[in-house]
Amino acid sequence: MTDQNIIEISGVEKRFGTFVAVRDLNLELKEGEFFSLLGPSGCGKTTALRMIAGFQDHDAGSIRIAGQDMANIPANKRPANMVFQSYAIFPHLNVGDNVAFGLRKLGLGKVEMQNRVAEALEMVELGGLQSRKADELSGGQRQRVALARALVMRPKVLLLDEPLSALDKNLREAMQLEMRRLQQKLGITFVMVTHDQYEAMTMSDRIGVMFQGKLEQVDRPEVLYARPCNRRVASFIGGMNFLEARVRADNGASVEVDLQGFGPLTIDVNPNAISRSPDLLAGIRPEQLEISATRPEDYDASLQGIVSDIAFYGESVHYYVRAEGVEDPIAVAVPNYFHTVDYKRGDQVWLGVQNASVIDLGAREG
Amino acid sequence: MAGLLKSEAGKGLALSAPASLYVGLLVAGPLGILVAYSFWTQTYVEIDKTLTWANYLEAATDPLVRHLVLRSIFIAGAVTAATVALAYPIAYFIAFRTNKKTLWLLLITIPFWSSYLLRVFSWKLILGFNGVMNSALLSLGVIDEPLTFLLYNEFAVVLTLAHAWAPFAILPIYVSLQKIDRSLLEAATDLGCSKLERFIRVTLPLTVPGIIAASLIIFIPTVGDYVTPSLVGGSQGKMIANLIQVQFGPANNWPLGATLSLVAMAAVGVVAILFVLLATALGRRIR
Numbered sequence: 001m002t003d004q005n006i007i008e009i010s011g012v013e014k015r016f017g018t019f020v021a022v023r024d025l026n027l028e029l030k031e032g033e034f035f036s037l038l039g040p041s042g043c044g045k046t047t048a049l050r051m052i053a054g055f056q057d058h059d060a061g062s063i064r065i066a067g068q069d070m071a072n073i074p075a076n077k078r079p080a081n082m083v084f085q086s087y088a089i090f091p092h093l094n095v096g097d098n099v100a101f102g103l104r105k106l107g108l109g110k111v112e113m114q115n116r117v118a119e120a121l122e123m124v125e126l127g128g129l130q131s132r133k134a135d136e137l138s139g140g141q142r143q144r145v146a147l148a149r150a151l152v153m154r155p156k157v158l159l160l161d162e163p164l165s166a167l168d169k170n171l172r173e174a175m176q177l178e179m180r181r182l183q184q185k186l187g188i189t190f191v192m193v194t195h196d197q198y199e200a201m202t203m204s205d206r207i208g209v210m211f212q213g214k215l216e217q218v219d220r221p222e223v224l225y226a227r228p229c230n231r232r233v234a235s236f237i238g239g240m241n242f243l244e245a246r247v248r249a250d251n252g253a254s255v256e257v258d259l260q261g262f263g264p265l266t267i268d269v270n271p272n273a274i275s276r277s278p279d280l281l282a283g284i285r286p287e288q289l290e291i292s293a294t295r296p297e298d299y300d301a302s303l304q305g306i307v308s309d310i311a312f313y314g315e316s317v318h319y320y321v322r323a324e325g326v327e328d329p330i331a332v333a334v335p336n337y338f339h340t341v342d343y344k345r346g347d348q349v350w351l352g353v354q355n356a357s358v359i360d361l362g363a364r365e366g
Numbered sequence: 367m368a369g370l371l372k373s374e375a376g377k378g379l380a381l382s383a384p385a386s387l388y389v390g391l392l393v394a395g396p397l398g399i400l401v402a403y404s405f406w407t408q409t410y411v412e413i414d415k416t417l418t419w420a421n422y423l424e425a426a427t428d429p430l431v432r433h434l435v436l437r438s439i440f441i442a443g444a445v446t447a448a449t450v451a452l453a454y455p456i457a458y459f460i461a462f463r464t465n466k467k468t469l470w471l472l473l474i475t476i477p478f479w480s481s482y483l484l485r486v487f488s489w490k491l492i493l494g495f496n497g498v499m500n501s502a503l504l505s506l507g508v509i510d511e512p513l514t515f516l517l518y519n520e521f522a523v524v525l526t527l528a529h530a531w532a533p534f535a536i537l538p539i540y541v542s543l544q545k546i547d548r549s550l551l552e553a554a555t556d557l558g559c560s561k562l563e564r565f566i567r568v569t570l571p572l573t574v575p576g577i578i579a580a581s582l583i584i585f586i587p588t589v590g591d592y593v594t595p596s597l598v599g600g601s602q603g604k605m606i607a608n609l610i611q612v613q614f615g616p617a618n619n620w621p622l623g624a625t626l627s628l629v630a631m632a633a634v635g636v637v638a639i640l641f642v643l644l645a646t647a648l649g650r651r652i653r
Contacts, residue, residue, distance in 0.1 A: 055552055075555045088553035092571045097653045102557030
């Protein structure tokens with residue numbers, strides 16, 4: 001990654017009739033960055049990607065790629081290539097001709113073209129499959145052909161629309177790592193649209209979270225997880241327990257609060273949480289809570305409750321604990337130590353939490 | 367029997383039996399009779415059932431037969447080319463450029479609502495010596511005397527049939543266009559194609575099956591068409607079917623008529639196969 005901006009989007013808006021698909025989008029992407037747009041379906045992330053690609057024009061604002069304004073540049077002239085959600089492999093062409101499709105426009109010699117196709121196919125580990133027919137490819141192979149077909153153009157920006165959503169879980173996880181490796185090796189800027197938070201977190205340098213056409217937060221995955229800016233972002237990325245917190249004293253960098261169910265705690269002020277008010281919304285990640293049969297010591301606050309539900313995930317077990325004064329059951333994630341922690345539904349348990357584990361999510365109505 | 371009906375193959379056979387029986391009796395049967403006749407000889411009112419190649423020899427050597435077969439294939443080829451060329455833009459419009467697909471599909475079937483014969487007759491009214499076209503042009507002062515090249519020639523046959531066949535060409539081409547995944551078109555654009563290049567490199571090759579289907583549906587029955595050439599074709603618009611009709615009618619030579627029918631069928635078959643091979647090969651060449 002360099003400090004050079006490759007994509008600069010400012011004030012971009014897109015309307016379909018009266019529906020605003022994307023509002024006031026501002027984003028700067030660095031050269032060589034792996035960026036993900038994350039959000040639920042219909043949040044405008046795909047529209048944003050299609051505006052960068054040129055398949056959709058924007059109603060306001062500007063999009064610049066490599067310093068050049070894209071306003072009057074059609075999709076076929078932009079220095080960006082796309083991997084489509086359906087992969088869009090040309091069914092009438094074999095693998096080699098699919099990859100060579102864009103190259104034929106460049107007037108390369110026959111040998112050079114063959115070399116570049118071969119090189120691109122090697123890159124995605126499909127070396128030697130040039131003459132394979134499109135309908136003889138597996139889902140994973142189709143994905144790789146789509147990737148090779150776009151990368152062979154040596155674009156400044158590669159746009160990926162839900163590139164892994166059609167693959168099964170194991171293949172998807174393998175491809176996540178492989179695509180990340182490939183991106184770092186090539187140093188090309190990748191812009192990926194996904195609704196899968198884990199995919200976004202494992203692959204990206206930075207993630208932009210979108211809701212209802214609005215980009216809510218742009219940050220590194222670790223920051224997004226530890227300091228989400230509001231309730232929507234917090235609930236979309238990872239699990240989160242939401243509790244009310246009444247501010248008793250504001251110390252500037254931290255506030256003393258009375259946390260629903262847990263009592264007095266001192267929590268750090270979240271610089272990403274936009275609005276401040278006397279009543280805060282606080283979040284606690286399920287894996288940050290300690291569950292025990294007796295009142296936990298060495299914890300800043302604790303509460304007592306009853307196990308209402310248990311969900312087994314293999315690598316971890318989630319206990320849902322009902323406590324007095326808290327409406328929703330509190331989720332606690334415990335790594336699966338092969339039943340050294342084993343509570344039954346209806347058991348009386350204690351939950352402990354540290355100051356540092358409680359996240360300030362700004363105003364409660366935020 | 368019950369066991370047979372339970373198996374997939376048995377069910378398939380049972381379901382297709384009525385159609386197979388129908389086709390077997392009404393197509394294969396007459397065709398067999400036709401083949402038999404072609405090896406017999408007409409002796410005034412009797413049929414001499416001694417097997418002979420004489421009819422085929424006559425068909426092969428008679429210049430009139432060769433001329434009419436070639437002209438039939440040429441006219442059918444022209445009708446097919448004209449119809450497909452006119453149908454493609456309409457099918458394209460319905461598939462890509464309108465939201466009222468059902469309405470348009472309904473509109474293009476309107477010619478079917480009137481009899482085929484009536485439609486041919488109306489072309490006669492339009493193209494005739496004192497017809498709509500000539501009267502209009504005369505009254506507008508564009509021409510001084512009626513045009514005579516409009517009716518009773520190959521042109522009139524091609525025009526009339528191209529109009530009559532239009533829906534048969536539009537529908538299969540529309541279906542093949544409709545099937546194209548829109549993301550393929552975007553991918554072509556993304557990889558640098560202009561709209562025209564995209565059409566030539568993606569849309570056209572993917573609609574080759576539709577073009578072939580449309581062409582065969584039109585070409586095969588047109589070669590053997592008898593009504594249109596006799597009504598609007600005049601003497602230079604006559605086709606092989608008119609000669610076959612003469613053999614079964616006025617000339618009363620059924621064996622020769624049968625032979626000519628089979629020769630025409632064989633010619634159509636050969637041309638159709640060559641066309642399919644050629645069109646498929648051309649479609650594959652586009653990369």
